[in-house]
Amino acid sequence: MKYKEYLPKLGVLATPITWDAFVLMIHHHIDSNRRKLEQSTDLPEIYRAQGAIMALTALTKLKDEINGLREKT
Numbered sequence: 001m002k003y004k005e006y007l008p009k010l011g012v013l014a015t016p017i018t019w020d021a022f023v024l025m026i027h028h029h030i031d032s033n034r035r036k037l038e039q040s041t042d043l044p045e046i047y048r049a050q051g052a053i054m055a056l057t058a059l060t061k062l063k064d065e066i067n068g069l070r071e072k073t
Helices: 007-014 016-039 043-060 062-072
Strands: none
Touching: 007 016, 007 062, 016 043, 043 062
């Protein structure tokens, strides 16, 4: 797959209602992983929670990426 070829197909996700629901779901998962991070004493579990939070945070920026591509085309 070409670099960022998938972004135009995700334009449906960037509609206000869909995007708001998506972000709420992501924030729910971030909060869940943050709780795991705070309560965990096992290093691999801490690293997993940190990685999950990083990945989920990156997903919250997806709308900007979609709109950025849409503006160029």
